[in-house]
Amino acid sequence: MEKESKSKNRREFIQSGARLTLALALGSVSGLALSKVVKDDYVWQIDPFECTQCGRCATDCVMTPSAVKCVHAYDLCGYCDLCGGYFKPDANQLSTAAENQLCPTAAIERKFIEEPYFEYIINEDLCIGCAKCVEGCTSFGNGSLHLQIIHDICLNCNECSIARVCPSDAIKRVPASEAYNVKGDFSKKPES
Amino acid sequence: MKKIKYILYLLIFAFYLLPSHLSAQQQRFPKPEFESGYEQPSTVTPEPRALSLEYFDVLVLLAVLSLVTWLILKKRSRQGVLWVSIFTLIYFGFYRNGCICPIGAIQNVTLSFADPAYAISLTALLFFLFPLVFTLFFGRTFCAGACPLGAIQDLIIIKPISLPKWLNKTLGLIPYIYLSLAVLFAATGTDFIICRYDPFVGIFRMDAKFLMVVLGISFLLVGMFVARPYCRFFCPYSVLLSWMSRFSKRHLTITPSKCIQCKLCSNSCPFDAIDYPTDEKEVVKSGLGPKRFITYALLIPLWIAAGVFVGERSHTFLSKANNDVYLAELLISNPEIKNDPDNIDVQTFLASGKTMETLVEEAGGIRQKFYYGSMIAGGFIGLVIGVTLLNTVVFRKRQDYVPQKGNCLSCGRCMDYCPVEE
Numbered sequence: 078m079e080k081e082s083k084s085k086n087r088r089e090f091i092q093s094g095a096r097l098t099l100a101l102a103l104g105s106v107s108g109l110a111l112s113k114v115v116k117d118d119y120v121w122q123i124d125p126f127e128c129t130q131c132g133r134c135a136t137d138c139v140m141t142p143s144a145v146k147c148v149h150a151y152d153l154c155g156y157c158d159l160c161g162g163y164f165k166p167d168a169n170q171l172s173t174a175a176e177n178q179l180c181p182t183a184a185i186e187r188k189f190i191e192e193p194y195f196e197y198i199i200n201e202d203l204c205i206g207c208a209k210c211v212e213g214c215t216s217f218g219n220g221s222l223h224l225q226i227i228h229d230i231c232l233n234c235n236e237c238s239i240a241r242v243c244p245s246d247a248i249k250r251v252p253a254s255e256a257y258n259v260k261g262d263f264s265k266k267p268e269s
Numbered sequence: 270m271k272k273i274k275y276i277l278y279l280l281i282f283a284f285y286l287l288p289s290h291l292s293a294q295q296q297r298f299p300k301p302e303f304e305s306g307y308e309q310p311s312t313v314t315p316e317p318r319a320l321s322l323e324y325f326d327v328l329v330l331l332a333v334l335s336l337v338t339w340l341i342l343k344k345r346s347r348q349g350v351l352w353v354s355i356f357t358l359i360y361f362g363f364y365r366n367g368c369i370c371p372i373g374a375i376q377n378v379t380l381s382f383a384d385p386a387y388a389i390s391l392t393a394l395l396f397f398l399f400p401l402v403f404t405l406f407f408g409r410t411f412c413a414g415a416c417p418l419g420a421i422q423d424l425i426i427i428k429p430i431s432l433p434k435w436l437n438k439t440l441g442l443i444p445y446i447y448l449s450l451a452v453l454f455a456a457t458g459t460d461f462i463i464c465r466y467d468p469f470v471g472i473f474r475m476d477a478k479f480l481m482v483v484l485g486i487s488f489l490l491v492g493m494f495v496a497r498p499y500c501r502f503f504c505p506y507s508v509l510l511s512w513m514s515r516f517s518k519r520h521l522t523i524t525p526s527k528c529i530q531c532k533l534c535s536n537s538c539p540f541d542a543i544d545y546p547t548d549e550k551e552v553v554k555s556g557l558g559p560k561r562f563i564t565y566a567l568l569i570p571l572w573i574a575a576g577v578f579v580g581e582r583s584h585t586f587l588s589k590a591n592n593d594v595y596l597a598e599l600l601i602s603n604p605e606i607k608n609d610p611d612n613i614d615v616q617t618f619l620a621s622g623k624t625m626e627t628l629v630e631e632a633g634g635i636r637q638k639f640y641y642g643s644m645i646a647g648g649f650i651g652l653v654i655g656v657t658l659l660n661t662v663v664f665r666k667r668q669d670y671v672p673q674k675g676n677c678l679s680c681g682r683c684m685d686y687c688p689v690e691e
């Protein structure tokens with residue numbers, strides 16, 4: 078009987094020793110991590126100056142359709158009649174016929190404002206984030222159309238699966254309080 | 270007049286020739302001055318989920334953990350745990366889309382140590398810590414009812430079959446390997462494999478790539494008969510949890526007071542986590558105990574060395590999972606690929622102005638990290654194999670039917686089988 082209680086005592090001693098070690102390990106892990114912790118949350122966002130319009134934003138998001146959409150920085154727009162983001166380069170007529178449109182889902186609405194200006198509005202429900210219009214606008218226009226991760230659709234994955242495959246490393250974590258990099262009100266220079 | 274027009278054309282032409290990142294700053298076409306009183310709309314930017322809601326999630330986790338712990342240790346109610354599991358499945362699973370979860374948070378914590386530039390959010394750290402702390406005190410009550418992945422598997426168990434012990438032990442090594450790889454890939458900034466290969470997250474989101482749907486559904490189908498296959502044989506977090514649980518201060522007990530050896534609970538655990546009373550005669554008869562113990566103990570350093578060796582051998586292969594390393598290798602081994610207009614990665618790299626030397630240098634740095642990381646991971650896995658083998662010959666005296674503290678998921682099923690009244 079005594080022998081048994083002795084071995085029991087010993088086992089309990091080992092147990093609490095191990096428990097203390099584990100608790101200390103947990104404590105030091107949290108202490109170390111706490112020194113780098115930030116109160117703000119992080120979200121994923123595209124840096125439009127680094128995006129090279131590769132098209133993976135449409136295919137690699139965990140959501141279908143993608144949480145990446147085209148946004149329009151109106152401040153930068155020239156309201157061109159011949160919009161590089163709206164028309165295919167070889168469009169033979171400036172009409173809104175589908176075969177002339179660059180957007181595969183006809184998500185861009187073209188609205189006449191006054192001679193010779195047109196406003197272009199993105200219909201987010203139709204946009205799939207394919208960046209075709211962004212490419213057109215960046216190479217032939219002012220670059221006012223660009224991609225952004227829209228945060229009421231995005232699930233804020235622990236690791237954005239587009240960021241992993243983005244060839245330009247354009248998708249980065251940003252503090253949730255500055256969740257968008259909209260061109261125009263976003264002062265970052267492309268290269269410094 | 271004509272001259273001005275000519276100069277204008279020249280200017281526009283010059284704009285086109287400028288590199289695109291510069292022209293993005295300029296406006297090729299100035300913003301018009303509208304005369305019709307047109308008002309420019311503003312760009313819509315919906316806010317992300319409020320920070321307070323993220324902290325609310327942490328609170329919910331705490332509440333669920335406390336509730337399950339109380340239900341298991343005080344109330345001893347399997348029924349209660351079941352209802353909490355359903356809540357967890359709905360809230361953390363279907364409502365929060367299974368993200369963020371403590372299992373994935375391992376990677377955030379790792380990366381925050383490995384990469385000085387990586388900031389970890391407080392919510393992620395708390396999600397990682399709370400379940401471990403609770404487990405250290407009360408056993409794996411997190412697995413019982415606060416983990417959405419556990420809950421979805423727990424609710425579909427139909428007819429659990431008992432696996433032979435050797436199979437249980439062998440498959441039980443996979444979580445250690447998975448954990449090592451996850452830490453290795455996270456620390457090198459390569460990938461978050463736990464999140465990418467989470468089999469159930471696609472079900473929670475009701476949207477996933479086809480292969481992941483197949484994986485998730487097959488896990489659920491297998492899980493009808495092999496109870497909680499992900500928990501027992503894959504979950505990398507289960508490694509940490511079982512360490513904590515093995516030395517937990519309190520733990521679920523099958524009987525409320527004293528085991529009367531009625532054997533009623535012996536087949537009640539769907540996870541084969543109940544240890545039977547030891548049969549002393551058998552051990553004495555075999556007479557191999559001490560001898561084997563010494564051999565197996567001496568084998569441990571060999572296992573570690575073997576693990577380090579395998580790690581060293583495989584680091585080149587493993588490092589290919591990193592995009593930079595992959596690209597550098599591709600460009601070196603196959604230079605013609607530069608002419609392939611369809612390879613987006615290569616074309617983007619060539620257009621970016623980054624030199625080949627920088628890329629190779631970066632890739633070399635990452636491969637160096639893989640070199641050391643793989644050896645550490647290999648050594649760790651070797652140690653685990655050695656200790657697991659050693660454990661098979663360690664003889665522990667047991668008189669009662671007790672849950673294995675490390676592997677018991679504290680689900681509470683066995684409690685209902687015990688006829689002893691309090």
Ligand code: SF4
Nearest residue numbers: 128129131132134243
């Ligand atoms: S994956 Fe990257 S480069 Fe490609 S469209 Fe998206 S942000 Fe742009």
Ligand code: SF4
Nearest residue numbers: 180204205207208210
């Ligand atoms: S072209 Fe692509 S990115 Fe642009 S609006 Fe259409 S779907 Fe969206």
Ligand code: SF4
Nearest residue numbers: 138231232234237238
């Ligand atoms: S974080 Fe997830 S949901 Fe959001 S854009 Fe990236 S992959 Fe899509």
Ligand code: SF4
Nearest residue numbers: 412416419500504507
């Ligand atoms: S073992 Fe892993 S997946 Fe299963 S309940 Fe525990 S933490 Fe969740």
Ligand code: SF4
Nearest residue numbers: 538677678680681683
């Ligand atoms: S509480 Fe533990 S021992 Fe009991 S049935 Fe559940 S997992 Fe098995």
